[in-house]
Amino acid sequence: AGMLPLILKLNSANSLHSKSLTSDQAITSSVKDALxxxxxxxxxxxxxxxxxxxxxxxxxxxxxxxxxxxxxAVVLWSYPRGEGISxxxxxxxxxxxxxxxxxxxxxxxIIKVKLPTNHLEKEKIExxxxxxxxxxxxxxx
Numbered sequence: 727a728g729m730l731p732l733i734l735k736l737n738s739a740n741s742l743h744s745k746s747l748t749s750d751q752a753i754t755s756s757v758k759d760a761l762x763x764x765x766x767x768x769x770x771x772x773x774x775x776x777x778x779x780x781x782x783x784x785x786x787x788x789x790x791x792x793x794x795x796x797x798x799a800v801v802l803w804s805y806p807r808g809e810g811i812s813x814x815x816x817x818x819x820x821x822x823x824x825x826x827x828x829x830x831x832x833x834x835x836i837i838k839v840k841l842p843t844n845h846l847e848k849e850k851i852e853x854x855x856x857x858x859x860x861x862x863x864x865x866x867x
Contacts, residue, residue: 733801734760735769736789753785757792767799767835774825775808783832790833802834815847816840 736759737751751771760768770789772782790800804825806816815821822842829837 731767732760732763732765733767733769734763734765735771736760737770737785739771751782757789757796757798760793760798761796765798767801768793769801769803771803771805772828772832773805773807774828775806775811775821777808779808783828786832794833799835800833801836801838802829802832803838804829804834805840811847814843814845817843818845818847819843821847 734755736753736755736757738754739751751773757768768789770786772786773779774783776782786802790802793800806821806825811821817840819842822839826837826839829839
């Protein structure tokens with residue numbers, strides 16, 4: 727005990743949950759449980775884009791504030807889902823970047839996203855290649 731850093735995941739999905747229903751997670755544990763177990767961090771999953779995303783973000787923000795006030799780090803899984811996102815869009819570079827942005831705004835210490843692809847889901851980002859070229863230029867300077 728105490729030799730291996732523990733992270734307690736505070737919410738969970740249900741593999742028996744119908745795919746036709748809105749993506750959501752149930753809170754299954756607490757910061758108090760993490761402290762009792764001697765954890766160094768808590769974990770939480772949100773689904774940006776799902777019909778429940780705002781509820782999940784509010785739950786995450788409360789848990790993050792409580793965990794940090796107790797000296798615990800926070801790992802936030804931010805996995806885009808929902809009716810407005812295609813299956814391919816769940817790993818689109820623009821959608822993944824936005825999911826990471828949301829997790830950062832919520833105050834996560836560690837952000838877990840799926841590996842992005844070069845697919846673009848939203849038409850508002852018209853020229854992602856020139857953006858990447860500018861980023862590479864800035865890094866070289």
